Amino acid sequence: MGWNPDLYERYRALRERPGRDLMAAIPAIPVRTAIDLGCGTGYLTRQLADRFPEATVTGLDSDPAMLGKAAATPSRIAWQHGDIGSWRPDAPPDLVFSNAALQWLPDHPALFTRLAGHLAPGGVLAVQMPDNFAAPSHLLLRELAAREPWHAMLTGALDHGRVLPPADYWRVLRPHAGSIDIWHTDYVQVLEGEDPVLEWVSATALLPVTARLPAEQADAFRAAYGDALSRAYPPEADGSTLFPFRRIFILARI
Numbered sequence: 458m459g460w461n462p463d464l465y466e467r468y469r470a471l472r473e474r475p476g477r478d479l480m481a482a483i484p485a486i487p488v489r490t491a492i493d494l495g496c497g498t499g500y501l502t503r504q505l506a507d508r509f510p511e512a513t514v515t516g517l518d519s520d521p522a523m524l525g526k527a528a529a530t531p532s533r534i535a536w537q538h539g540d541i542g543s544w545r546p547d548a549p550p551d552l553v554f555s556n557a558a559l560q561w562l563p564d565h566p567a568l569f570t571r572l573a574g575h576l577a578p579g580g581v582l583a584v585q586m587p588d589n590f591a592a593p594s595h596l597l598l599r600e601l602a603a604r605e606p607w608h609a610m611l612t613g614a615l616d617h618g619r620v621l622p623p624a625d626y627w628r629v630l631r632p633h634a635g636s637i638d639i640w641h642t643d644y645v646q647v648l649e650g651e652d653p654v655l656e657w658v659s660a661t662a663l664l665p666v667t668a669r670l671p672a673e674q675a676d677a678f679r680a681a682y683g684d685a686l687s688r689a690y691p692p693e694a695d696g697s698t699l700f701p702f703r704r705i706f707i708l709a710r711i
C-alpha cells in the first residue's frame with residue numbers, strides 16, 4: 458500500500474491539529490528518548506524534537522515515500538524504516554507518541570499492552586487515532602467494497618485495525634499505567650474545493666482499496682465512491698464542505 462506524501466499533506470493543517478492537541482496534553486516529564494510510531498512525513502516528529510530538546514528522537518514508518526519526505530527536511534531526528542507491529546526498542550523510551558497510525562494495525566489489546574510494556578518507568582504513551590468509522594465516509598466505502606464487481610477483489614482489504622471503545626483501552630492499559638486519560642474530540646472540519654472529501658480519503662482510507670484493484674477498476678470505484686460522497690457531504694451555501702471528524706486520544710503514564 459503506497460502512501461502519497463504530497464496528497465497526504467494537502468490537508469496538513471487539519472491533519473496536524475489533533476497531533477498538536479495530543480502533544481500539548483503530554484505532561485512535563487523528563488524525556489531522554491522519544492519515538493514517533495507511524496511518523497509519516499515527520500512534521501509532528503520535528504515538533505516533538507522541539508518540545509523535548511534534550512531527547513533523542515526517532516521517527517519510525519513503514520512507507521518509504523513518507524519517510525523519504527520526512528528525511529528530506531534537515532533535522533536531528535533519526536528516521537527508521539520499520540513496522541510498528543514488530544518494533545522493539547533497544548532501550549525503554551520515555552515517550553511513545555503515535556498520531557493517526559495505530560488504527561492501521563490489528564489486535565489493539567495486544568498492541569497497546571506491548572507498547573506500554575516497552576516504556577521506561579514514568580514514561581508516557583500518547584496516541585491519537587481517527588474514531589469515525591461510523592461516519593458516512595467509512596460506511597459508504599465498506600458498502601461499495603462489498604458490492605460486485607469489487608467484492609471478490611476486496612475481500613479482507615478493509616480488515617485492518619479496529620478502534621475499540623474507550624473503556625476497552627482503559628481496561629487494557631490499567632494493569633500497566635499509573636494514570637490514564639482518554640477522550641474524544643469532534644473536529645468540524647471545513648474543506649474547500651471540488652470533491653474535497655474524496656481527496657481527503659484518497660490519501661488515507663481509500664488506499665487499501667486502490668492498492669488491490671487493477672487501474673481501470675480503481676478508477677471506476679473512485680468515481681462511484683466520489684458520487685456517493687458528494688451526496689453525503691453536499692457543499693454549503695458558501696461552497697465549502699463540512700467533514701466532521703471524531704478522534705480518540707489516549708494518554709497513559711506508566
Ligand SMILES: C[S@@+](CC[C@H](N)C(=O)[O-])C[C@H]1O[C@@H](n2cnc3c(N)ncnc32)[C@H](O)[C@@H]1O
Pocket residue numbers: 460472476494495496497498499501517518519520523539540541542555556557558561562661
Ligand atoms: C495517516 S499517516 C499519519 C502520519 C503522521 N503520524 C501524521 O500524523 O501526519 C499514517 C502513517 O502510518 C504509517 N504506518 C501504517 N502502518 C504502519 C506500520 N505497521 N508500521 C509503520 N508505519 C505504519 C503509514 O506509512 C503512514 O505514514
